[in-house]
Amino acid sequence: MPKVLETINTDISIIGAGIAGSAIARELSKYDLSITVIEQKNDIGLEGTTTNHALVCQGADSLTFRPGTLHAELNIKSIPLWPKLAEELNFKFRRIGGLWLIRDNSDFKKFQKMYSRAFKSSLDPKSPLLIPEGSFIPLKFLNKKELKNEEPEISDEFFGALYDPNLATVNPPEVAKAYAENAKANGTEFLFNTKINNIKRVSGKFELYSDKYIIKTDIVINASGIEADKIAELAKARDFSYVPFKGTIVEFDDELGKMINHETLILPRGSPHMQLISPTYDGKLRAGIYLEMTFRSNKEIKDYAIKHAINVSKTLYPGLPFENHILKSFTGFMAMTNPDTGWHDFVIGIPEFVPNWVNVILGPAGVSASPMLGKKVVEILSKSGVRFEEKKNYQPSIRKGVIS
Amino acid sequence: MSLNNTLNLNLARKIINAMISFSMDNNMLPGSYAVTDSGGHVVALERRDSALPATVDLAIDKAWTASVMKLSAKVLDQVITRGEGWRLNVKYHGRMTLIHGAIPLIIQGEVVGGIGHSGESIEGDEKIAQAGFAGAYREEEFETNVEKGLEISRSIAESVINYVNSNKLKPVAITITDVNGWPLLIYRMDGTPYGFVEISRSRAWTSSAFKLNSHEVTKIVGEIIECPNGEDSNERFNTSQGGIYIGNIIGSLGVAGNSPEEDYKIATNSLKSLNI
Incomplete structure (x- = not known):
């Protein structure tokens, strides 16, 4: 029956x-x-x-997204909403800031473009995606000495960095x-x-x-x-x-977490994999990200993906013993549209x-x-014609358990 | 389970199926769906019954472009040539196609082939080609309910493949044309040298054009060596054995890959087992 x-x-x-x-x-x-x-x-x-790197794009990175896309629009419009949201719903919202490291003139030129785009979005009243005053701290270029002040353990190979003080982390x-x-x-x-x-x-x-x-x-x-x-x-x-895009991330423990204060990244060259290490909301570190297109059932963690994360961390902070402080590795999937172009x-x-x-x-x-x-x-x-009527008694901060 | 980075006929058919299912779900115009290997040579092509005949070569040329340039037409058009793409098109005698709907198939970071669709608007062509790419990354097969002509073509091609495999013959290229000589389906079995694709297509065309099996044409028209209208269009003349005229809903079947006698045998026996 x-x-x-x-x-x-x-x-x-x-x-x-x-x-x-x-x-x-x-x-x-x-x-x-x-x-x-x-x-x-x-x-x-x-x-x-x-399964993600737990970052909230709050400044420079949102402004790098292709202008005119929904991706850029929703991210930039979300910037001023986050602090208020964290207060209303009472979750941890930690501003860590991001350092985009400069190896040579090519990096510098790219970051200059980004810097001016950020400048425009945050100041030009005619900009279609103007970020309201007060919710965006201007980006700034750091020289080698200033970079060392922010991150004492950073490799000597870098000439400086573009510093984005807005970047934050949450526990998604x-x-x-x-x-x-x-x-x-x-x-x-x-x-x-x-x-x-x-x-x-x-x-x-x-x-x-x-x-x-x-x-x-x-x-x-x-x-x-x-x-x-x-x-x-x-x-x-x-x-x-x-296409399912698989990312592998390695998490390091609090002991190393104390040594790194900011998200630190270099632009990948000739490789599709992201090269970054970042503190998390709870004082640990997440590094990677090894990216590959594959079937969504293929959740296996590969050795080469873990090695990638360690290599990246070592390139950025050669003095730290990353191999001995691995807490866990994990894979996650995101939906990638236009995988042929990366747009x-x-x-x-x-x-x-x-x-x-x-x-x-x-x-x-x-x-x-x-x-x-x-x-x-x-x-x-x-x-599309659906009518919405606001509720009179909506309360933005109350919470009730969802699992009955 | 992970994805193997070789393009074979099964993967090409899965990609085409994904494209057809996407365009049917979204009520898009019927068209031609092509997948080429990394050298730009056809692995599989299907055309839906009411699709425009000219879309066949447009779809193949789009897939060819994506394969040999290892880039999407969208990028070639908007980023690389910035509106000057016609120069490339002239240089390659009109074959390089910078119209959207041509994307490279990337597996494990490598371009293993190209996907081309023609028959919709440029936005539609692009969306359908993208659906094909995404289809390669889906584990399950797509079910499609195709029209009569393509459905029969598929079952004939299956029958040829089964016959070749069970008799341990050399793999073949298969072309099935409509009554006007335009391809409805082209399959290249794994391991078939790509030169046989054009041979199978000309045998099928010749059979459709004269409503005769390809090798019987000379009996009627005498020994013509050259194609009446040249090689550039769909008019292609080949009077060797391997082209069979069917003439009911679909036009002809062309098989190539073994000796002409064997190709003829493969074609007739495969049709016999289907009672056609």
């Missing part, structure tokens, strides 16, 4: 409770709507939200949980251990099928991270493509032939853009 599924009716369903799904749930919980977040795992943010799963718990306190429902197997459209409504429930919903937001293509295909709503961009949009369905594909710098995601989704849905 077939099992009888429990039916749930809701206005908006969000598939995926990572950083994207949780951030969008919180934003939508400001409006008079019933919202259900559906997650296949048993907690918030267990995939891409956990903690942030995702904060978003989710605030959304829950404002009426959002969460379903864990619920994997969507099938999606039907019946008279303008979506029916999402899992082993336990049929969720009947007017609007679906597909924020399922690296699985977003498969979820979208169930509803014939995949109008985007991406990555976010996808947030409604497919042409599937109304009331929003795809949200983030990839690199997704955590940093999270404060703007919900606002963008509301903007896109409003343009």
Whole structure:
């Protein structure tokens, strides 16, 4: 006998409770709507939200993103929102600052361009993405002596650095949980251990099928991270493509964490792998990142990827004994669009032939853009004709546990 | 499980399937879907039934461009040549195609081939080609519900591949054309020298053009050596054995890779096992 599924009716369903799904749930919980977040795992943010370098692009790096992309827009607009968000939701937001090391004239020229772009975005009132006053500390060039003052252990090979004092670190799963718990306190429902197997459209409504429930919903937001293509295909709503990009990161312990104060990086030359080491929110270090395109089931940690992280750390800080202080290594996946050119961009949009369905594909710098995601989704849905009415009793700081 | 960095027929077919499934899901115009190896030579091509005949060579040339330049047409156009791309096009006798929808297939950091799509707008072509690239990085196969002509073409090609494999013959190139002589499908089995692709295509064209098996054409028209309209277009003349006229929904089958006699045998026996 077939099992009888429990039916749930809701206005908006969000598939995926990572950083994207949780951030969008919180934003939508400001409006008079019933919202259900559906997650296949048993907690918030267990995939891409956990496996990343935990940085929040706050200055120079956001401004390096290709102008005119959604990637740049959402990241730059998120800059002024972070400190307020950290205060409202009470999570740790640590400004560490970033040092972009200069090896030669070529680096210097590249950074000069970045510096002027940062200058423009933060000061020119005509700039389309003006960063409000006070939320962006100007970048500055350091000479060798100043660089040594900031990082005593740094290699002598570098002539100086571009210093971005804005860069910050958070614990992304903690942030995702904060978003989710605030959304829950404002009426959002969460379903864990619920994997969507099938999606039907019946008279303008979506029916999402899992082993336990049929969720009947007017609007679906597909924020399922690296699985977003498969979820979208169930509803014939995949109008985007991406390739799983696997990153391997090595974490070093607190003892070394004390020795390095800033995110430090060099621009990779002739290699696709990132070359950086950075303190984390809890005083450890994360280094890497070895990047490769592969199948999403290939989560194996390779020796050469670990070696890459150690080599990078050694190049930057030759005097520190990195080999003896490895805490753990891990791999994670991000969704890379335009993998042939490297011109990555976010996808947030409604497919042409599937109304009331929003795809949200983030990839690199997704955590940093999270404060703007919900606002963008509301903007896109409003343009498509959905009416949003603000809730009178929304409370931005209260929290309620999501796992019942 | 990780991805092997060699491009074979199975991977090329998977990429094409991914492109077809993407364009069908998004109600896009039917077109031609090509995958070439690192030297720019066709590994697989499929054309949907109602797609424009000219898209065949456009798709192949796009994939060729991405393979031999190891770059996307988008980059060649916008970054490298900055609007001066026609110079490259003239230099390569019109073959270098800087129209979007041509992207290199990259596996383990290496360009192993090219993907080309033609038949949509430039944005559409680019999106479909991207879907093909992404398809290479999906473990499961895509299910597609293609039109009658392409469906029959696929089953004939399968039958040829099975016949060659089970009789331990040399691998072959297969071309299936419509009644007007335009390819619906080109497959090159792994290990087939690329020269056989054009031979199989000309045998199939000749059969469609004269509604006869390729080697029977001389009996009717005498010994013509040169192609009536030259080699540049789809008009290609070849009266050796290996081209079979079918003439029902699809036009002809061309097989090449062994001796002409064996190629003819492969073609007839493969069709027989399908009762065509």
